[in-house]
Amino acid sequence: MSKYTFLFLFGIFFFVSRADATDTIIISEIAWMGTSLDSQNEWVELYNPSSQDMNLDGWAFVGMDAASSVKISKTLSGTIPANGFFLLERTDNETVPNVSVPQEQIYSGSLLDAGENIELKNNTGQIIDSIYASTAGWPAGDKTSGSKKPMERTTDGSWTTSATIDGTPQNTLASAPQPPPPPPTEPPPPPPQPDEPPPPSSTEIPSAPETTPDNTQTTQEPLPSEQQEPPAKIEVYLSELIPNPLGADSDLEFIEIVNLGDSVIDLSGWTITDPTKIFVVGTDTLLEPKKYLVFFAHETHINLNNDGDTIKFFDKNNALKDAIQYGKTKEGFSLVKIDGSWLWTQEATPGEKNKLSASSDMPGTEAQTIEPNAVAIATAPDINEGVSAVKTEKSVSVNNSADPFFGQDDNEQINRLKAQSSAWLKSKNFLVLSLALLLGFLGGFAVFIIRKKLRA
Structure with missing residues (x-):
C-alpha cells in the first residue's frame, strides 16, 4: 500500500x-x-x-x-x-x-x-x-x-x-489522495407497459451434463470458495511476574508469558520492556497453544523495581500487546493474572497455572492493566534515552498440565521459589495452629475463673 x-x-x-x-x-x-x-x-x-x-x-x-x-x-x-x-x-x-x-x-x-x-x-x-x-x-x-x-x-x-x-x-x-467520487447512479428501469407481456423468467436452466465419446457423463467440479478463513487471533499475554522474591534473591525475578490461543505463535523479535531495558526474544521461539514462556532476570536483564514499575509486551511490529503497571510491592509476593485481572499472591507458579494464596496480608491493588493503543503506529516502549537492548537465543515453553521444563539454572531457581512458597505455607499453618491453641487455652482459663467466682 x-x-x-x-x-x-x-x-x-x-x-x-x-x-x-x-x-x-x-x-x-x-x-x-x-x-x-x-x-x-x-x-x-x-x-x-x-x-x-x-x-x-x-x-x-x-x-x-x-x-x-x-x-x-x-x-x-x-x-x-x-x-x-x-x-x-x-x-x-x-x-x-x-x-x-x-x-x-x-x-x-x-x-x-x-x-x-x-x-x-x-x-x-x-x-x-x-x-x-x-x-x-x-x-x-x-x-x-x-x-x-x-x-x-x-x-x-x-x-x-x-x-x-x-x-x-x-x-x-x-x-494527498482524495476520497473517490461516489459511483454514478443508474436511472431506474422504465415501468412495464400494461399491454406488454411480462418479461421472461430469469431463472437459469442448468445445462445437461456433457458426454464423452464413450457416452460416459462428466460433471463439472464445483469451484473452490473464494472466501478465506480469517487469520487466527493472537492471544499471547503477560501472565505472572515476581518483583520482590524473599531475601536477596534478585535472580529469582521472572516474567511469564502465556499463549491462550489455539495456534502456535512465533515470538521471534517480540520485546519485553521496562523504563530502562528492552529484551528481544530470540529467533525460532515458538510458543504452542496453552503453554507458557518463562524468562528469568539473568536472561532479560530486566530488574523489576520493588517500589513500582511498568512492564510492556510488544510484537515484532512494535504494537503493544499487553502491559502491567504496579505500585509498591511486598517481599515474597508475585503478581498473577487470573480471569483478566492482576492479583497479588504468595504462591509463585512459574510455568504453572496461577494460584491465589488465602492471605489477607497482601499489598494493595495498585496493579493495573494498560490497554494496548488502538493506533498501532503510535505504540512504543515507554523508555528513557539511556535504554539498552538485550537479545537472547534461549526460550522456555511449558504446558499447563505438563511438568515445567527449564534449563539447569532455571530448575535451580524454580526449586528455590517452590521452597519459599512451601516455607510460607508451613509457617502459615503453624501460626494458625498456634493461635487456635492459644485461644483454646485462654477460653478454658476464662471458664475456670468464672466458675471459681460463682462458687465464692
Missing part, C-alpha cells in the same frame, strides 16, 4: 476515532540510505493526520544505536499544519533538491545503514512515535546504487519500501 493511501486512511481513522486526541504526530517516511545523488542526503518526514495545526516547540527527535549511544538529537520548533508534513534534513538545506526548509529543521548526525532506534517525543518527554531497528535492522528501504528508495509507513503501522526513487518528501495537502 502506498504512502498516499496510508495517509488518507490514517487521517480518516484519526478523525473518526481520535478526533479529540492531542500530540498525534507520526514518522511517515525515512530516507536512511540518502538519495540517488548522495548517500549523505538523509531526511525524515513527519505527518500530522489531525484537523488542527500542531506546535512542535520543545519536541525532540532522537536516534540511538544498539549500545544506546545517541547519534541524532534534534530539538524541534515550528508548526506542522493540519494534514501536513514536516521535513527534517541532514546537515544543510540542499539535502532534498527543490525543497526548502527553515534552519530549525536541519539536524546533524547520521542514520546508520545497519539500523537505529528512533524516538519522537513531545515537549513533556512523552514518546509519541518510534521505531526500534538497532537490533533487527531497518524493516524496509532500498539502498541499491541508483535507486535509493526510502521506507514509508502503512496503515497497519508496518513499513514498506517506497515505489518511487528518492521517495516523496514534503508532500502538500493537495497531493
Whole structure:
C-alpha cells in the first residue's frame, strides 16, 4: 500500500476515532540510505493526520544505536499544519533538491545503514512515535546504487519500501489522495407497459451434463470458495511476574508469558520492556497453544523495581500487546493474572497455572492493566534515552498440565521459589495452629475463673 493511501486512511481513522486526541504526530517516511545523488542526503518526514495545526516547540527527535549511544538529537520548533508534513534534513538545506526548509529543521548526525532506534517525543518527554531497528535492522528501504528508495509507513503501522526513487518528501495537502467520487447512479428501469407481456423468467436452466465419446457423463467440479478463513487471533499475554522474591534473591525475578490461543505463535523479535531495558526474544521461539514462556532476570536483564514499575509486551511490529503497571510491592509476593485481572499472591507458579494464596496480608491493588493503543503506529516502549537492548537465543515453553521444563539454572531457581512458597505455607499453618491453641487455652482459663467466682 502506498504512502498516499496510508495517509488518507490514517487521517480518516484519526478523525473518526481520535478526533479529540492531542500530540498525534507520526514518522511517515525515512530516507536512511540518502538519495540517488548522495548517500549523505538523509531526511525524515513527519505527518500530522489531525484537523488542527500542531506546535512542535520543545519536541525532540532522537536516534540511538544498539549500545544506546545517541547519534541524532534534534530539538524541534515550528508548526506542522493540519494534514501536513514536516521535513527534517541532514546537515544543510540542499539535502532534498527543490525543497526548502527553515534552519530549525536541519539536524546533524547520521542514520546508520545497519539500523537505529528512533524516538519522537513531545515537549513533556512523552514518546509519541518510534521505531526500534538497532537490533533487527531497518524493516524496509532500498539502498541499491541508483535507486535509493526510502521506507514509508502503512496503515497497519508496518513499513514498506517506497515505489518511487528518492521517495516523496514534503508532500502538500493537495497531493494527498482524495476520497473517490461516489459511483454514478443508474436511472431506474422504465415501468412495464400494461399491454406488454411480462418479461421472461430469469431463472437459469442448468445445462445437461456433457458426454464423452464413450457416452460416459462428466460433471463439472464445483469451484473452490473464494472466501478465506480469517487469520487466527493472537492471544499471547503477560501472565505472572515476581518483583520482590524473599531475601536477596534478585535472580529469582521472572516474567511469564502465556499463549491462550489455539495456534502456535512465533515470538521471534517480540520485546519485553521496562523504563530502562528492552529484551528481544530470540529467533525460532515458538510458543504452542496453552503453554507458557518463562524468562528469568539473568536472561532479560530486566530488574523489576520493588517500589513500582511498568512492564510492556510488544510484537515484532512494535504494537503493544499487553502491559502491567504496579505500585509498591511486598517481599515474597508475585503478581498473577487470573480471569483478566492482576492479583497479588504468595504462591509463585512459574510455568504453572496461577494460584491465589488465602492471605489477607497482601499489598494493595495498585496493579493495573494498560490497554494496548488502538493506533498501532503510535505504540512504543515507554523508555528513557539511556535504554539498552538485550537479545537472547534461549526460550522456555511449558504446558499447563505438563511438568515445567527449564534449563539447569532455571530448575535451580524454580526449586528455590517452590521452597519459599512451601516455607510460607508451613509457617502459615503453624501460626494458625498456634493461635487456635492459644485461644483454646485462654477460653478454658476464662471458664475456670468464672466458675471459681460463682462458687465464692
